[in-house]
Amino acid sequence: MNTENVKVAVVYQAHPLPAKDGIVKPMKPGGYADSGADIAYALKKNNTPVITPADNPFIDKDLDWVFPDTDAGIRHAIDKGADCIWLNTTLYADHPVTTYLNRGISVVGQLPLLSELYDDKWTTNHLLKDNGLPIPEAILIHYKDYKQHPLQFPLPAVAKPIRGRGSDGVTLVHTQAEYKSVLDQLFQTDRYGTAVYLESYLPGDEITITVMPAGTYQIHGKNVAKRDPWCLPAVRRFNHQNGIAPYNGTVAVINNSVVLSDHEEASMQVQQLYQQCVEAARLVGLRAPIRIDCRQDQAGNYLLFDLNMKPNMTGAARPHRHDQDSLTALAARKIGWSFTDLLENMLVQRWHN
Structure with missing residues (x-):
């Protein structure tokens, strides 16, 4: 395997992402530092050169293994010798790592611009549908429309954040009363932004x-x-x-x-x-x-x-x-x-x- 000469540093999400067109992506508690530490530890144990913030990281201390995905964090990793950044983080178009892509640094992860674009479920599912791939029927519910117009979509349906993270905030609604209760909660917390994705419920495997x-x-x-x-x-x-x-x-x-x-x-x-x-x-x-x-x-x-x-x-x-x-x-x-x-x-x- 061609990994002997690479010196890799793993980064985690240090801060919430900026809102995009009023839509917020919730941040995972810890910003993936746990899985980042899993990655760094496993690679290091396998004798792949791994650069870590702590010179002698403790096995159960996540932040000993991973750098924040800030400009300062990435620069710190590079200054310690890293020439590959493992992007175990949520990306967006002008993520700090983009500065280093033109400086000979390699990465494991997606292109930041495409990651931001296709993190949007509405954009992505339209792309898939336009290319003949099977997706559930769906609509966007904007806060203003939600307040002014009754729902014109068959239930049961699944309400989910447009820029979601796993099943966080995803809820099955069976009735109009459940729909109102769930969307009231989604909008009131302002955790996900000014619109919600609603799609047909798929009952099978x-x-x-x-x-x-x-x-x-x-x-x-x-x-x-x-x-x-x-x-x-x-x-x-x-x-x-x-x-x-x-x-x-x-x-x-x-x-x-x-x-x-x-x-x-x-x-x-x-x-x-x-x-x-x-x-x-x-x-x-x-x-x-x-x-x-x-x-x-x-x-x-x-x-x-x-x-x-x-x-x-x-x-x-x-x-x-x-x-x-x-x-x-x-x-x-x-x-x-x-x-x-x-x-x-x-x-x-x-x-x-």
Whole structure:
């Protein structure tokens, strides 16, 4: 694997993102420092050169392992010797890392401009729909319209932030009374901004698919060239709460998720879904893994209902986090990759301007 000479530093989200057109993306408590520390620890344990803020990081102290994604934080990492920045953070068009992309620094992560663009569910789902990919029916509810006009959309439906983060703020509403209660709460807290995304509820099975970028990977001990984006095995979600998969910070995904069997994966339906997810990944210009959540409608057809430009990347690397494998890490195990193998393969796909 071509990672021996790289010196990598992992950054986490230090501050909330700026609002975009009145829409706010909620910040994860800790800003992904936990998964960032998982990444840095696993790579370091595998003898990949890792630059850390602390010279002798404590295994259970997240901030010993990761730098803030500020200009000062990135500069600190580079001054300590890093030549690759692992963007374990939420990106936006003028993120501080863009300054360093023209200075010979490589990154693991998405292009900041595209990450901001496709973090918007309305923009992304219109793109997918315009290119013939199956998505649920949806509308935008602006605060002003919500106050002045009754709902003209069939229930049950799912209300969610336009720039969401996992299942945070996502709620299934069955009745007009529930709809009013949920949207009152979403708008009153001002946590998500001035508009809410409302989409048809899909009552069937839910699976999530990680799409990897084109590149060369080591699979079962062999270098495999992937000319196109490709999918890790799909993971089925179960034990939903009120129709919604619970936030992984509340229920560890290993307790409500399982990789599809070979037989399930080989079905024409899942294989077609893989092709659709690859096409979606191409459309959003992925440069690192993305995750696409899919669910069956009443007729049993899978629809793509949520595209995540930054999948959760926790891993059971440190002893006190043995139950913290992410959906992507679970999927990777099906092709023989440990969490560390997944990270090393991601690191090979690093890019620079």
